Amino acid sequence: MNVAPHILRRAFRSLWENLYLNTVSTGVIAAALLLMGMSLWVQHNINSAVSSWTRDVHVSAYFQPDLPEPDREAIRDRIARDPKVEKVHYVTEEEARTWLVERVDGLDDVFDELGPGVLPASLEITLVDSNDLDAQMEALSPWLRDEEFAEVDYGREWIGRFETFLKVVKGLGATMGTLILVAALFLVTNTVYLVIYNRRDELEIQKLVGATTAYIVSPFIVEGFVHGLVGSLVALVGLYGAHSVLSSRLEAALTLGLVPELSFLPGAWVAGIVLIGLVLGVGAATVAVSRFIASAP
Amino acid sequence: MIRLYRVSKSYRDVAALQDITFNVGKGEFCYITGPSGAGKTTMLKLLYGAERPTSGKLLINGTDIAKLPKHDLPRLRRNMGIVFQDFKLIESRTVAENVGLALEVLGAPRERIQRQVRAVLNIVGLRGRGNALPHRLSGGEQQRVAVARAIVNDPSVLLADEPTGNLDGAMAIEVMEILQAINLRGTTVMVATHDTGLMQRFPYRVLRFRAGRLESGGNG
Numbered sequence: 001m002n003v004a005p006h007i008l009r010r011a012f013r014s015l016w017e018n019l020y021l022n023t024v025s026t027g028v029i030a031a032a033l034l035l036m037g038m039s040l041w042v043q044h045n046i047n048s049a050v051s052s053w054t055r056d057v058h059v060s061a062y063f064q065p066d067l068p069e070p071d072r073e074a075i076r077d078r079i080a081r082d083p084k085v086e087k088v089h090y091v092t093e094e095e096a097r098t099w100l101v102e103r104v105d106g107l108d109d110v111f112d113e114l115g116p117g118v119l120p121a122s123l124e125i126t127l128v129d130s131n132d133l134d135a136q137m138e139a140l141s142p143w144l145r146d147e148e149f150a151e152v153d154y155g156r157e158w159i160g161r162f163e164t165f166l167k168v169v170k171g172l173g174a175t176m177g178t179l180i181l182v183a184a185l186f187l188v189t190n191t192v193y194l195v196i197y198n199r200r201d202e203l204e205i206q207k208l209v210g211a212t213t214a215y216i217v218s219p220f221i222v223e224g225f226v227h228g229l230v231g232s233l234v235a236l237v238g239l240y241g242a243h244s245v246l247s248s249r250l251e252a253a254l255t256l257g258l259v260p261e262l263s264f265l266p267g268a269w270v271a272g273i274v275l276i277g278l279v280l281g282v283g284a285a286t287v288a289v290s291r292f293i294a295s296a297p
Numbered sequence: 298m299i300r301l302y303r304v305s306k307s308y309r310d311v312a313a314l315q316d317i318t319f320n321v322g323k324g325e326f327c328y329i330t331g332p333s334g335a336g337k338t339t340m341l342k343l344l345y346g347a348e349r350p351t352s353g354k355l356l357i358n359g360t361d362i363a364k365l366p367k368h369d370l371p372r373l374r375r376n377m378g379i380v381f382q383d384f385k386l387i388e389s390r391t392v393a394e395n396v397g398l399a400l401e402v403l404g405a406p407r408e409r410i411q412r413q414v415r416a417v418l419n420i421v422g423l424r425g426r427g428n429a430l431p432h433r434l435s436g437g438e439q440q441r442v443a444v445a446r447a448i449v450n451d452p453s454v455l456l457a458d459e460p461t462g463n464l465d466g467a468m469a470i471e472v473m474e475i476l477q478a479i480n481l482r483g484t485t486v487m488v489a490t491h492d493t494g495l496m497q498r499f500p501y502r503v504l505r506f507r508a509g510r511l512e513s514g515g516n517g
Binding site: 005205 | 373
């Protein structure tokens with residue numbers, strides 16, 4: 001004796017017979033996951049952008065103007081030997097001037113008038129771990145003495161502030177995501193409950209002819225699984241569509257390098273969205289049938 | 298088969314049944330009768346486990362229903378057929394699907410369900426009506442579908458709560474003849490009814506209830 005074929009047949013028949021309510025359940029799950037997916041997509045791309053920016057960031061340490069050239073080279077070699085330092089580039093005054101003049105028209109004459117010593121020589125130091133601002137400052141602090149360096153510019157400082165902002169955005173996203181999922185669970189639970197309520201006579205008859213609770217409940221769980229699966233796939237298709245549209249709209253900015261290349265969610269996140277959809281669908285069905293079973297005579 | 302010993306049932310402080318004792322033997326046919334509010338339906342509900350006795354012992358095939366865990370109720374009902382006054386058919390399912398439901402919940406294979414459904418539809422005189430929807434049938438035919446569903450898994454007990462209550466005279470007799478035929482095959486049949494005409498036409502033992510007490514017919 002095997003009840004599984006009967007349960008599956010009943011589940012798919014009910015999906016068809018209650019098409020409107022089932023579409024509503026699936027739509028609610030899809031909408032919730034689409035909103036959550038959009039939030040994740042934004043966070044993912046901001047994270048990618050921050051990572052790409054931090055990879056290019058280095059510390060610029062400007063030498064005291066009167067420090068002799070051999071001392072500067074010795075300091076550079078000393079810092080370069082530190083295992084926490086990935087590379088050190090010594091930028092002479094001439095190199096700095098050339099770099100600027102190439103980018104800003106008319107600066108050459110200005111520098112001629114101002115004379116030498118306007119742009120101090122500097123060291124551009126890239127650390128092995130450039131993501132951790134505190135570690136970066138601690139690693140460099142023994143080397144960056146006041147008598148040798150006039151000024152130190154931590155290019156990463158603003159990224160640190162941006163990361164703080166990002167943490168706030170992530171916190172808000174997580175709170176909003178949770179609220180959306182709870183609201184979706186509530187809506188889907190009530191929709192599934194309506195389906196069950198529509199079929200209450202049938203369920204009562206099933207009980208009277210000897211159906212177990214598992215037999216009565218299982219088709220609804222299967223339906224919840226289908227709601228979750230289809231809802232999450234619809235959300236992912238919508239999300240990919242939005243990603244494609246935004247990517248093409250921002251093409252100009254991407255070419256100029258103003259915005260880093262947009263990428264779709266990683267596979268694990270996509271799997272996570274499908275999993276959340278299944279949990280939402282099956283969870284809502286379980287809550288709804290539990291409510292019904294508890295209130296049934 | 299069915300043994301009740303000093304069974305009482307109360308809803309809060311209101312006594313629906315008091316101190317009921319009787320036995321029904323295997324293969325017996327008996328009526329539960331009495332005026333409205335006498336406790337007929339409550340008695341049947343106790344027998345199929347929809348209600349639990351407040352006190353006393355209620356044994357069906359040796360199992361005390363009063364102590365039966367809720368999750369064991371399906372097992373009890375699989376050995377029991379139940380027929381109601383309002384037929385309790387699923388309107389969106391065909392006659393064959395309604396009848397086959399009792400086998401479906403057991404996990405019977407489709408071929409077996411189809412075979413047995415055909416056989417019981419023949420017994421209740423609904424040969425060839427398997428694909429009809431219940432609302433296309435007359436009241437008598439609908440009740441015969443309900444009877445077919447109740448006997449399709451060959452139960453040892455058949456309980457019927459006012460099975461002829463919604464039927465005219467001729468249809469009521471048809472249904473009673475079917476119940477009689479089922480009883481002749483060895484099934485214990487208990488029918489709750491207040492139709493004295495039918496009880497005279499089909500004379501069997503009568504358990505007469507009044508105000509929640511068994512007035513006559515008990516043998517315990």
